[in-house]
Amino acid sequence: MLEFHWQAILILLPFAGAAGCFLWPQRAVPLGLFVASGIVICVIGAGWQLAELGTQRYAVGGWGAPLGIDLYTDGLSLLMLAVTALAGLGISIYSSGYFSHERARYFWPLWMFLWTALNALFLSADIFNLYVTLELLGLAAVALVALAGGADALSGAMRYLLVSLLGSLAYLLGVALLYHGFGSVDIAILAQRVEPSPVVWAAAGLMSAGLLLKTALFPLHFWLPPAHASAPAPVSALLSALVVKASFYILARLWLEIFPFAGPGPALLMGLLGAAAVLWGGVQALRQTRLKMLIAYSTVAQTGYLFLAFPLASVTGWTAALYMLLSHAAAKTAMFMAAGNILYFGGHDRIADLDRIVQRLPLTITAFALAGVSIMGLPPSGGFIAKWMLLEAAIRSGQWWWVGILIVGGLLSAAWAFKVIGYAFTRSEAPHDTRKIPVVMEWSALLMAMLAILLGLFAPWPLALMEIGSPFDREGSG
Amino acid sequence: MAREPGGEKIVNPNPMMSNGNNCQRLFRLLLGLLLAVLAAGLGYVLSSLPSPAPGLSKPVAEHLEASGVSNPVTAVLLNYRAYDTLLELGVLLLAPLGVWSLGVAARHREPLVDPVLDMLARLLVPMLILVAGYLLWAGAHAPGGAFQAGSVLAAAGVLLLLSGWWPGPAFSGLPLRVSLTAGPGVFLVAGVALMFAGGRMLEYPPPFAGALILLIEAAATWSIGITLAALFAGGRPVAGPHR
16 A cells, blocks of 8 residues: 555546536535545545655656656645645535535535646646646636635635636746747756856746736735635635645745756745735734624635744744744634624624623634634744744844844734634624534544644654655755 | 625735725836846847757657657556546546536526427437547547547537537536546456556556556546536536435
8 A cells, every 4th residue: 555646546536526416416425525635545645655754746647747647746835735635635525515506516526626736736757737737726726716606706706716717827927938948847847957147037926926916925915814804714715724724835945956046136025925915814814794704704814823933934934934834724614614603603804893702602612712822833833933033044044134024924823813802792783694514524624723722732743744855954054 | 995884894815905096006017127138138038948858859859669658648648647547537636526516507598499490409419429439539549639639529518508408417416426436437347456466656558558547548538528518517516415
């Protein structure tokens, strides 16, 4: 079993799940849950293979790069697959209670396609294949946002579609320039051949701009809050926890492997934009009156932290950013699920009218508070470990000014989290009808929030996983 | 900024734009300037392009023998980089799925009774189907293949829809969904079967490569044709997809 095709199954299984859910909509929920558990098993299999045999290169079709397409697994891609599998399983369980029969018919195949795209993206070692996965990912994500129906969701989805296409096309133009210049689209081969020249700079600029747009780094975040806030709750969780991280992953791979010679200039720019995102996202989150909009702005802020890894440019810095990504995925999934529960229960998500949610949905508000602990970066959560490591990386590299951003960002998160929790205790002036909420929705939110906390207690495991194949060691600008 | 009459305010993502006309004009000017700089930069890069690096045409030609086809484009699409094509077929299934989730096809109330259109359809549709079949077969050694054949088949479908021939409820349930899924489905089954037969994912044994490619392309042609025609219909079928 050690030599088994785990990588290939990780892509084919959700693909087959998508086709199956589309063909037999009546069986979509059990089929989707089966695929979700199957993917978790495959990720464990791939992790075992990685731990025993080291990094894996899988030549699809048996041709091998440069003629064929390779799949590549190291600690970084395994970690992304694991985040996707855990958050995906949680969201699948949550969705089995959330959607009405009519919506579930479309949600499940779309979600399975999204999962296919994510797994394929994290495994790909080929920049053109990455473009194809981006296309699949973007289209599935847009259709999922539109699933909510209504004017807000449709206009949010439309804007998201246009942004996503623009980002993909900019990326594709960069791929074309690189292929023209160096005759390959395989990342490892390009890493050996690419040298600084105007073509390479143009390609790097185009690909980065496209991916930054998709990652919603400040000031390119304008499309994110409407799209993420108007989508159905499990979809908001998917988008914030996983989809924006996918384009960040490609960006990190490109800069670590193909363009490590870029020097401190572009890296500093990304770090500054990241810092601006932390501040702007935090302030905007504090100003929101709707819970889902607030959480969406917090995603803008939390994405900013990831980009601090570029100027810190050290193994610790990258590991910290990845740990931030991991704990944010868990915490944000829990938070959107909790918001979804509140919306499902009371029919609205106005923060000022939360109306004694503490007594009425105790599990949900506990989930929200625990996720808030991780997002603020309080011990013993995953967010704390990530910020601690960022702090360490900043001081060790002598760039102490980033520490200020960490502190202010944490305070802003604390401010909005306490504001929400405060309203959860008070009685609202306008009482409203409520409806009963499925048990799985409350428990899956709580379990995801506990995962975000547990990531702080069991940090050595994921940290050891990340080091397989030392994906961060190639950094040229030390 | 746009407001829905009577509806909720649309979220304004860019508050700068709502501060009157002047701001908007400045914004547009700035945007135009940025785009001009971008265009100039790209123009400079394109003019300074070095001669293209030796691409992959040599290895493509060298392995053509083992690929099962003699048309290099088909060899790349269906063999060397078949995995990309598999994902693209996924995109093609995803597209009608997304459209169907939005609403029901707005069918013309009454079929157009136009003798010229009717005659044309009767004449052209069989021809188009024949051309699609030829393109599919020719793809192995000449320009052609599943995507071209599928588009021609879709043209036949669009012509039928225009002349008022809409599929009945018997076809709009499971049979339609099977038609849409056939292309990626056969591809997927081939990929998995080859894996369990001892190869890697989508690794065709050279003696069977030609036949496998034809099988996959035939299913893909059917699916692509139905997909594009279904997209033209603009929504999910009215009767289905229940059952």
